[in-house]
Amino acid sequence: MASNPEITDTCNPVPISQEDIEAADKLKNTANDYFKKQNYDTAIEYYTKAIEKNPNNAVLHANRSIANLRLENFGYALNDASTAISLDRSYTKAYYRRAAAHMSLGKYKLALKDFEYVTKVRPNDQDAKVKYNECNKIVKKIAFENAISVDKKEVSITDSINLDAMTIEDEYEGPELEDGKVTVKFVTELMNHYEQQKTLHKKYAYKILIDVKAYLQQQPSLIDIKVQDDEKFTVCGDIHGQYYDLMNIFKLNGLPSETNPYLFNGDFVDRGSFSVECIFTLFSFKLLYPNHFYMSRGNHETRDMNRMYGFMGEVTSKYTTQMADLFTEVYNWLPLAHCINGRVLVMHGGLFSKDNVTLDDIRNVDRNKQPPEDESDFLDRKFVSAPEVTPMAGRAPSRRGVGCQFGPDVTAAFIQSNGLDYVIRSHEVKDAGYEVAHNGKCITVFSAPNYCDTMGNLGAFITMNGKDLKPNFTSYEAVVSVKHNKII
Template sequence: MSSNAEITGPVSQEDIEAAEKLKNEANEFFKKQNYNRAIELYTKAIEKNSKNAVFFANRSIANLRLENFGYALSDASKAIELDRAYTKAYYRRAAAHMSLGKYKLALKDFEYVTKVRPNDQDAKLKFSECNKIVKKIAFEKAISVDKKEVNIADSINLDAMTIEDEYEGPALEDGKVTLKFVTELMEFYKQQKRLHKKYAYKILIDVKAYLQKQPSLIDIKVPDDEKFTVCGDIHGQFYDLMNIFQLNGLPSEKNPYLFNGDFVDRGSFSVECIFTLFSFKLLFPNHFYMSRGNHETRDMNHMYGFQGEVTSKYTAHMADLFTEVYNWLPLAHCINNRVLVMHGGLFSKDDVTLDDIRKVERNKQPPEDGIMCELLWSDPQPMMGRAPSKRGVGCQFGPDVTNNFLQRNGLDYVIRSHEVKNDGYEVAHDGKCITVFSAPNYCDTMGNLGAFITMTGKDLTPKFTTYEAVPHPDIKPMAYANSFFSLLCQ
């Protein structure tokens, strides 16, 4: 959230004191992880006194916590403009740049601090760590250009992997996922045990082979009298995923599901979530669907924990294979030609059709603009028209944009996820844009409910089921996240 309030003349002592009081109140809400309320109060403080860099820097970190990277970036830049010597503002801006995958710009901020404060050991350390990341990425890019033809899935030799006698976990039957396997797998994971790497690799190879044959937009047919369930972000919250199946039944041919992206990152049971979901995908390929989210991408996985978790529980090689598999996840699903489901939202252009989505070449990391990017990153707004994204990627779209898109494509409404909602869901744009978010008490801090949507094929009227978070083992969210990034966000 950014304020346009600019104070051109001197600020009265009364306003300075009122602003300071609002900032202190905001800080208390920030400590309680109520970032939305904190942002509201920082904004009020800025309206009283827009010449204090601290207010902008504090609002920047609150926006970072809500993944509003675009707002975080502009607030940090404003704080720097007001106080060139304010080190913390450079760190905030660097964190926003890193969240957007702009590591070289982050490095520039650290470099500036080391120049103006040559004796600041903390700044030197952060510059050095960021420099390592920039060099590592440049090195990886150089290798990937050299080895462009290398296909990780094809290079894996499953026959060379032996199942040790002491392994007592679930086993594939003739190399195939069965209901017995996936049922045992979920129980195995509840006991915090690990699937054998041979079976893990086999699932990934098989899922990739299946997804490669699918279009970027999947058409789903739900019979009149049958139920269909749409779930939003899961974010590595395995025990809450198990609760969804407890409340709504296991996936089956009679109980189909669509999981709408962001299966991993932040929550520290992402490996368990993704192998459970991929197992159901292989077991019921025509009754279990998965959309790509903005967190099924290399940069987000690097920052927010999934890469670290896979490397810790398996290998860095497997983390690279996941990136290869995620590139093939579909970008959107259309239910009975009437309801479009995507992770993020709609588009910066008016003339996009379902056929345009079908034609998207998706086997890549998302670009910074265009249809693929906006499907993964965009958000609705209550105002008419469009606005730049609070996230710094994608766009914000109003009810008129939604209405025009639906009319052009003969659709009733859209379902998307991507945003935490207190009730687990939100109905916006006159009922035509629905958000569903299925990770309750997100990151163990947000206090939100989770939700899923059920409907029948006949009328496709959305019904909402909400639920609270369930207990999980004492492993904190972001336990595997990039430690350098966590330091920046303190």
């Protein structure tokens, strides 16, 4: 039998009465019922109550771990799984769940150790074998990339693409760029083309990516947006590859135009099966209306997230591995934040792990990179680790295992020192599609309804006018058939 992977947490059993053991079992059963109903928050509440009665039960910690995984609270899930292992070193489910948490946090080597242990203990577990092989491929790929990386300056994928060598086949009947440019006709036909689940020709796809990258390279890391007094402006949150819900936003709120500007606040891809369709639609609007259509970088516009949550595989399947790598280059140049009329700051995750950050600090960030490992590089890490809102004062470790949670005092100090009215962020699922927190000074908007086809949440977007910038919320349900947004 393989030796156990290193235990990160230890737990000494404490004396428990039979009465508390029985009470914990009842609470666990209640939690399990909520879990089956996909009510993970309530399930966690009851698992927590059960653990308070019987902290020695490894199953309780492991069950709370899987519930936290479903909510993407990867840091909490990791701690619970490690505690379960410390209580029962032969508990394979706990290793499996810790491996899943490590994977989600990009700690692939640690995940591989746990998956390896499970496959050796349970050699007939086919799912564990698949997960082990997937993780092993990622570890080897990363090692290979590190081995061949150029020390001084990486060679641009853009420079290796020869558009002239790409021919348009006679049988292609999809949308076409006009003189190499995105037009209203092109975008309209593209959206219809995608609704029929057809593919944009690779020559046009590559051209869009090359043009978007060239434009974004000229932009600062913080974009200042001017909205006129009588002009409507719309802010959307995470889309996550849910193309038909993206189309529903445009149906409800109108197509983007010079008189109907939009800002999409990161996490355009991953999870849903139509991420390619979402990102090319959004990038097309960006090229069509560069001064009236804006896009922020989210934590899913990164290489590791795209490996883990489907986008890289989707691009490779629909196009090529080369295009998947090109997307990484383009994402590196997406702006990190936008400021509307100098009064409303919009960024994907939230505020910082340090005080006294100014808008100029954000504006001057060198963003052309992947998430740094150095926690002290707080400006860069903030945008990709995506901090979370908490009602408690101060800062605390994030539930997701990276970044931090920030309280109302942190928000108040930041907006006061930077002359802001409030902050808009995204990143977290909310039942109504939005949440107003910190005395109205921190607003979350999430635009992917029924996230992952399991959460049952509404999506939402925010509209405001330039005069008062008062946020107005529109919530909406997912499109009728989940198969529209996820291949089943």
